[in-house]
Amino acid sequence: MKISFNYPHITGKELEYIKDVFESRHLCGDGKYSQLCHGWLEEKIGCERALLTPSGTAALEMAALLLDIKEGDEVIMPSFTFVSTANAFVLRGAKIVFVDITRDTCNIDAGEIEKAITSMTRAVVPVHYAGIACDMPAIMKICDERDIAVVEDAAHAILSNHNGKALGSFGSLAAFSFHETKNLVAGEAGALIINDARMVERAEIIREKGTNRSQFFRGQIDKYTWQDLGSSFLPSELQAAFLWAQMEEAGFINARRQATWEMYHQALKPLEENGLLRRPTISPGGMQNGHIYYVLTNTAEERDELMHYLVREEIGAVFHYIPLHDAPGAAKHSRVCGNLDNTAYVSSRLLRLPLSVSLSQEQVQFVVDSIAAFYQSRIRKGQLQQAAL
Ligand SMILES: Cc1ncc(COP(=O)(O)O)c(C=O)c1O
Known part of the structure; x- marks a missing residue:
């Protein structure tokens, strides 16, 4: 009896929705299926805004850009995590400060975070390992008291919660992954969750190559221009169509x-x-x-x-x-x-x-x-x- 470690689940609707994208000729991002995925995430997480990204890695990189992480800043996180948790912040020049986890949950030890905080600490990144919640009440208290941002690495944690509050809804920002090894898959895809309303407009700009194209597409402005730092952080409708089939069966x-x-x-x-x-x-x-x-x-x-x-x-x-x-x-x-x-x-x-x-x-x-x-x-x-x- 051969048993593979991972076997991505296909719901059966993926091809139908991808065909719909072909026929609609809206192939780039933020069409009908992206909007459906955004709405689903916003409802399930209870966040201000959810934005699909090409990967969980890209969502973490957007979080680092949104927080204006720069050289000399320190970001605290567990060492027991995927490389992207760290690299997203290293790319902006930050120094990563690794602290220990607890043996029971394999999650960051909130008591160790306190010891690692310096005047340079800009963010803490708890990783909900295996979709099991970090001690978010303790982490939020430590960080809120010191005005330190919390970015939840919720790559594993879609639809997990802590006392009924969705993981990904605690920090000012959170990242999910829809890589083929995760519960909901789209090959490669992710989402940035924005819980702090003040960051929504800039997040849209960063995701659209540093332009206000999202506002243009909503008819709020008559032309779009370069506004800020940014990159290509939105996936195509093909990925979104695949992901929507998965969200329907989540x-x-x-x-x-x-x-x-x-x-x-x-x-x-x-x-x-x-x-x-x-x-x-x-x-x-x-x-x-x-x-x-x-x-x-x-x-x-x-x-x-x-x-x-x-x-x-x-x-x-x-x-x-x-x-x-x-x-x-x-x-x-x-x-x-x-x-x-x-x-x-x-x-x-x-x-x-x-x-x-x-x-x-x-x-x-x-x-x-x-x-x-x-x-x-x-x-x-x-x-x-x-x-x-
Ligand atoms: C904890 C954690 N964070 C981030 C990522 C990156 O997600 P992605 O593969 O979608 O870029 C992963 C990937 O497995 C992960 O395990």
């Missing part, structure tokens, strides 16, 4: 993924109770979206052995981020505040299990049985002391 997609997540969680409980591995922890009040199911092994060596064992069983199990502070790009552009022990711990022990809409209960059970068989064989060989499972 409830079904997330429900299926959450059910699979829950099945893993229940089935792996005995292994956790036997002290063989650890399962994810949901922050209190958090409602996650079934984006990633992972386990944490007891040692780094065990994670690699389990991963190879599963791969031999044709199960696509993969590790996740190599901490950014250890990567070659870090030396010139970042510093570390405090120790990053939890980051090193999680990065070396975390194993992501297959999760997609089409994954069957039988396949989930096969993955769980294979994990149990791995531990049984280690116990038999005397490599582990735990009681039989």
Whole structure:
């Protein structure tokens, strides 16, 4: 039974909507389908404005431009994240200050943020790892008191919430990703969420190559001109049409993924109770979206052995981020505040299990049985002391 790690879900409406775009001859951005996606995001997130972007990376780059990040500024974030979280701000000349995560949620440790703040701190970028909420009330309090901007990296977190408030609605800005590995996919695509109304007009300008073309298309001005910094940050209608088909089915997609997540969680409980591995922890009040199911092994060596064992069983199990502070790009552009022990711990022990809409209960059970068989064989060989499972 070959089980791939990721299998992008296609709803069946994508081609119909793309054909509609062909026939309408409105191929560039911000046509009917972009507007539908914007409206959907604005309703679901409850934000001032949502703007589709070509990627989550582009949304983060727009956030850095909107905040006028410049040389000498510091931006605090976890090291356990994707490179774009950092690069978007490095591109504007900022120094990244990496702080540790907590072992339970794999999210930035709010207490560590406070210690890292200096007079140069301009922004904090919490990453909602696996769609599980960061401690947003604590982060917002720390940042609001000091007038530091919060940009949520919500790449994993579409339709997750914290006490009913959508992730992506806390910071002044947030970025989502619709890369083919995410819950809602469009190949490559993303969205910038703007919660601070004062930033809406400038965001539109930055996204339209530094011009006020959005206002022109709305008939608010009779010609458009160069206004500010900007770039080409809007995707074509073809991407938007694909994404709209996904948004229409977002409830079904997330429900299926959450059910699979829950099945893993229940089935792996005995292994956790036997002290063989650890399962994810949901922050209190958090409602996650079934984006990633992972386990944490007891040692780094065990994670690699389990991963190879599963791969031999044709199960696509993969590790996740190599901490950014250890990567070659870090030396010139970042510093570390405090120790990053939890980051090193999680990065070396975390194993992501297959999760997609089409994954069957039988396949989930096969993955769980294979994990149990791995531990049984280690116990038999005397490599582990735990009681039989
Ligand atoms: C936490 C995080 N932020 C940002 C991104 C970038 O998103 P995209 O691939 O859409 O550019 C990713 C991509 O996986 C990510 O995991």
